[in-house]
Amino acid sequence: MQQMILIVDDNRSNIKIAQTILENEYRVGAALSGKKALQFLTQAIPDLILLDISMPEMSGFEVMEELKLREEWKDIPVIFLTANVEPQIEAKCFKMGAVDFIPKPFVPEVIKNRINRTLELQTYRKNLEEAVKNQSQKILQQTEELARKQQELMAIQQEVIISMANLIEGRDDSTGGHIKRTSQYVELIARALRSDGKFNDILSDEYIENLCKAAPMHDIGKICISDIILKKPGGLTEAEFDIMKQHAEQGGNVISSTMGKIEKKEFIDIAFDIATYHHEKWNGNGYPHGLKEEKIPLSARIMAVADVFDALVSKRCYKEAMDSEEAFRIIQESSGSHFDPEIAKVFIELRQSIEEILKNDTSI
Structure with a gap:
């Protein structure tokens, strides 16, 4: 069955244009106001909502805000429609x-x-959530094969982790080698x-x-960031950087x-710390919480050095790759400020081994 998209816009012309663009690939519903959209949702749950920002009454x-209050609506993905592309509007959307x-x-x-x-x-x-749920149920039902099933689940989970991480890295024009190299570092x-x-x-x-x-999951939060920001050439505005953070x-x-x-607490704690705190800085000037020195989890302090170094030597849509000598110099100069000394x-001290990893990686 085709996926359903609900278009909410008070302008009939806009709805007609969107319907013409989408009707060959999707089932398309329409509502001319916010109230009519909420009425529509009591009858059918779409796979995606295209929602105009500026509408009368609502x-x-x-x-x-209403969508977030209802359990059956809160997870419907929403893309806002707007003629106002100012950074503050974009920031509010996200x-x-x-x-x-x-x-x-x-x-x-x-x-x-x-x-x-x-x-x-x-x-x-x-699919990921369903696969994990189904696999977990099978393991619970087959206790005599628990050890073997646990090993299988761990292998599947790691494949999912790598696949998800590669998907996300690909969104900001990375080759996927970044994940492998940073894990090795x-x-x-x-x-x-x-x-x-x-x-x-x-x-x-x-x-x-x-x-x-857990290292491949350090940037998994980018799944929530718009391609407009991830793929933007050149520097980000202050509002865009706030969104990126x-x-x-x-x-x-x-x-x-x-x-x-479904994972052990010890692994979840490390994965959570890496993803959340790998942009914190030793001097307290990082984000998201401005943690300082040893208040930053050790896993995140290790990840920070690996991530920054590899970002420096990698080509991205907004910059050229830096040679490794210059990258090592930056790591040295940032010791005690950005990084745990x-x-x-x-x-x-591991420079020779790091250089060998770079030399053997054909994706750079």
Whole structure:
């Protein structure tokens, strides 16, 4: 069955244009006001809502507030429609919980691409949750095969983690090598720290295993950030950067809601800390909470060095790749300000091994 899209706009011409663009691929419903949209939802639940912001009687933002109050409506993805593309409006759209926004007047390819991408991600997430739920139920029903099933589930989960991480990295024009390289850096750092007698009360074999398994999820919160921002060439505005920074806390939320009930607490804690706090800085000037020094979880402090270094040596839509010598110099200069000085020192001492990883990676 075709997926259903509900278009909410007080302008009949806008609805007609959107219907013409979408009707060959989707079932399309329409409402000329916010109140009529809410009435529509009592009869049918669409897969996606295209919601105009500026409407009489009830604005799109007011409709969004109503959606969040009903359990059966709160998870419907919403894309706002607006002729106002000012950064503060964009920021409010995402703050209200929208997954994206589409500017007016409509461009057929833009509206189709945004909708297709949103529905693909929504389907991917639902399938992931359903797959994990089904697998967990099977394990509970087959206790005599628990050990074997647990190993199978862990392998499936790790494949899902890598697949999701690669999907997200691909959205901001990364090749996917970033995930593999940063995981390798993280393992090298953790094992070198333990060899040096540092953080031995934390760096057990289980901790390092969970750390390496969780590292690919550090930017999973970007699933909640618009492509407009992720793929923007050049620098972000202050409002856009404020939106981008939300990916840290969003990442922790995704991990807790998606995997919190089926993974071990030790792994979830590390994955949550990496996703949420890997942009914190040793001097307290990072985000999302401005944590300082050892108040930043060790896993996030390790991830921060690995992530920044690899970002520096990688080509992105907004910059060219930096040579490794310059990147190592930046890590050294940022020791004690951005990075934990003990971790930065160990990373620099690992330069030969890091260079070997870069040399052997054909994706750069």
